[in-house]
Amino acid sequence: MVDVNSKDAASRSLETIQRQSSGDPAKPPRWDIIELLFFAYRDFVGDPDDVLDQFGFGRAHHRVVHFVHRYPGLKVADLLDVLRITKQSLGRVLKQLLDEGYIVQKSGEADRRQRLLFATAKGEALVAQLAGLQTDRINRALKDFTPVEVEAIGRFLSAMIDRNDPDKVLQVILGQASAKTDGRTNKT
Amino acid sequence: MVDVNSKDAASRSLETIQRQSSGDPAKPPRWDIIELLFFAYRDFVGDPDDVLDQFGFGRAHHRVVHFVHRYPGLKVADLLDVLRITKQSLGRVLKQLLDEGYIVQKSGEADRRQRLLFATAKGEALVAQLAGLQTDRINRALKDFTPVEVEAIGRFLSAMIDRNDPDKVLQVILGQASAKTDGRTNKT
DNA sequence: AAGATATGTCAATATGGTTGACGTAAATTC
DNA sequence: GAATTTACGTCAACCATATTGACATATCTT
Numbered sequence: 336m337v338d339v340n341s342k343d344a345a346s347r348s349l350e351t352i353q354r355q356s357s358g359d360p361a362k363p364p365r366w367d368i369i370e371l372l373f374f375a376y377r378d379f380v381g382d383p384d385d386v387l388d389q390f391g392f393g394r395a396h397h398r399v400v401h402f403v404h405r406y407p408g409l410k411v412a413d414l415l416d417v418l419r420i421t422k423q424s425l426g427r428v429l430k431q432l433l434d435e436g437y438i439v440q441k442s443g444e445a446d447r448r449q450r451l452l453f454a455t456a457k458g459e460a461l462v463a464q465l466a467g468l469q470t471d472r473i474n475r476a477l478k479d480f481t482p483v484e485v486e487a488i489g490r491f492l493s494a495m496i497d498r499n500d501p502d503k504v505l506q507v508i509l510g511q512a513s514a515k516t517d518g519r520t521n522k523t
Numbered sequence: 524m525v526d527v528n529s530k531d532a533a534s535r536s537l538e539t540i541q542r543q544s545s546g547d548p549a550k551p552p553r554w555d556i557i558e559l560l561f562f563a564y565r566d567f568v569g570d571p572d573d574v575l576d577q578f579g580f581g582r583a584h585h586r587v588v589h590f591v592h593r594y595p596g597l598k599v600a601d602l603l604d605v606l607r608i609t610k611q612s613l614g615r616v617l618k619q620l621l622d623e624g625y626i627v628q629k630s631g632e633a634d635r636r637q638r639l640l641f642a643t644a645k646g647e648a649l650v651a652q653l654a655g656l657q658t659d660r661i662n663r664a665l666k667d668f669t670p671v672e673v674e675a676i677g678r679f680l681s682a683m684i685d686r687n688d689p690d691k692v693l694q695v696i697l698g699q700a701s702a703k704t705d706g707r708t709n710k711t
Numbered sequence: 712a713a714g715a716t717a718t719g720t721c722a723a724t725a726t727g728g729t730t731g732a733c734g735t736a737a738a739t740t741c
Numbered sequence: 742g743a744a745t746t747t748a749c750g751t752c753a754a755c756c757a758t759a760t761t762g763a764c765a766t767a768t769c770t771t
Contacts, residue, residue, distance in 0.1 A: 362655060362658060362659075363658075364651070364654035364655065364657075364658045365654075365657070365658045365661045365662070366593065366654070367677060367696075367699070368661050368676075368677065368680070369654060369657050369658070369661070370593070370696055371677060371680035371681055371684070371696065372563075372564065372567060372680060373586075374680075374683075374684045374693060374696070375560075375680045375681075375683035375684055376560065376564045377607065378683065378684055378685045379560060379683060381607075381685075393757060393758075394757095394758090395757075395758060395759090398561075405554065405558070410717080410718095411717075411718065411719095412716095412717065412718085419565065419569075420758085420759070420760090421759075421760065421761080422717095422718075422719080422720095423719090423720080423721095423759085423760080423761085424758065424759050424760075426718095426719070426720075427757095427758080428757095428758085430719095443717095446716090446717080446768075446769065447767080447768065447769085448716070448717045448718065448766095448767060448768045448769070449717065449718085449768095450717080450718070450719095463552070466552040466553075466554070466557060467550070467552065469552075469553070469557050470550060470551075470552045470553045470557070471550075472683060473553045473556050473557070473683070474550070474553070475682070476679055476682035476683045477679065477682075480675065480678075480679065484672070484675040484679075487668065487672040487675055487676065488556075488675065488676055488679045489555060489556065489559060490668075491664055491665065491668065491672075491676045492556070492559035492560060492562075492563045493559055493563075494663070494664035494665075495562075495563035495566065495567060495660060495661070495664045496559070496562045496563055496566055497566045497569075505562060508555075508558055508559065508562070511555070512555070512559070581725095581726060581727075582726095582727090583726080583727060583728090598748085598749095599748075599749065599750095600747095600748065600749085608727085608728065608729090609728075609729065609730080610748095610749070610750080610751095611728090611729080611730085611750090611751080611752095612727065612728050612729075614749095614750070614751075615726095615727080616727080618750095631748095634737080634738070634747090634748080635736085635737065635738085636736065636737050636738070636747070636748045636749065637748065637749085638748085638749070638750095
């Protein structure tokens with residue numbers, strides 16, 4: 336485990352204010368980051384909700400069609416790893432997206448048991464619209480940040496992610512992130 | 524890999540669609556931040572799950588007892604603003620936490636219709652345990668960051684949050700964040 | 712041929728969210 | 742003081758999304 340005895344000067348004042356509740360001076364909770372993450376994510380995922388409603392979809396559909404679009408040829412098993420849900424739960428949502436033509440599937444050539452998933456033009460359009468909303472928020476937030484700061488933000492988010500058993504999608508993402516910092520080209 | 528290398532084509536057509544729907548020719552989606560946020564939050568909120576299970580609670584209970592502990596005397600209405608759920612939905616979870624002694628309520632003195640919420644020692648202990656897990660992850664992630672970088676990360680998360688109608692809790696958080704950085708009120 | 716793997720499906724159940732209607736106590740307004 | 746509004750609680754129905762467990766089918770591996 337990590338030594339947490341030293342605290343950053345930047346966050347000292349807030350933690351001092353909040354210290355009285357925990358009573359554990361060795362490991363002051365990072366209330367600031369914990370709560371900022373909560374609110375940031377709340378508003379971040381809230382953006383697409385209205386649009387999704389119009390399509391009769393929920394956040395589950397968004398996640399599925401997003402990753403299928405971004406990683407064409409994704410297998411069902413990959414999707415399960417990424418979303419951390421059961422196949423029964425994925426089944427319903429995926430079936431809707433297939434029936435309504437947002438996603439198509441093809442049998443794998445090497446292994447014909449696999450169902451490789453692809454977003455249709457309709458699916459791509461939906462993903463693009465939703466990503467546009469979220470991108471607007473991100474660009475607004477990053478407006479006055481320097482490239483160095485933006486890089487640090489990405490590095491932080493990346494460092495928050497479990498490395499224990501990274502799934503296929505995550506390996507690509509983390510590979511790209513590190514390629515940005517150390518110059519290695521790691522394209523698919 | 525199989526013959527499925529339509530990724531470049533998919534990205535191109537996506538950006539075309541994106542331009543059409545948004546009217547902004549130069550607005551590439553921030554896929555990196557979008558997906559890093561997804562995975563970072565997935566793992567971040569995943570930490571407390573095992574502990575919550577042992578208590579027979581879910582993430583809803585965590586959110587409620589967390590904010591009650593952090594902002595003692597919170598009103599029910601405040602909690603509804605923060606969590607963005609309905610009172611019926613909150614009711615069930617809150618009742619459990621009250622019945623099992625994690626939270627108590629007192630009538631407001633100025634306005635006796637209000638039920639002011641407070642965490643008990645039992646509730647505080649639970650919050651502390653859960654916050655400890657998340658703090659460990661945050662400290663691990665921030666281990667090699669400079670104070671300046673940490674400040675930028677907090678500023679980014681803060682900038683991702685809606686300012687339209689900040690609830691009471693959010694005002695406190697944003698107030699502290701801006702006080703930490705420049706001591707001025709942030710009305711952007 | 713036997714077994715393992717990838718996926719789909721049926722069924723039951725749980726959690727956490729919704730809308731709508733209604734009730735009560737207390738504060739505010741006329 | 743009466744009327745209205747506010748803060749909160751509750752009942753009831755419903756929905757979205759998740760779970761576990763069992764089983765089926767096709768296909769790959771040994």
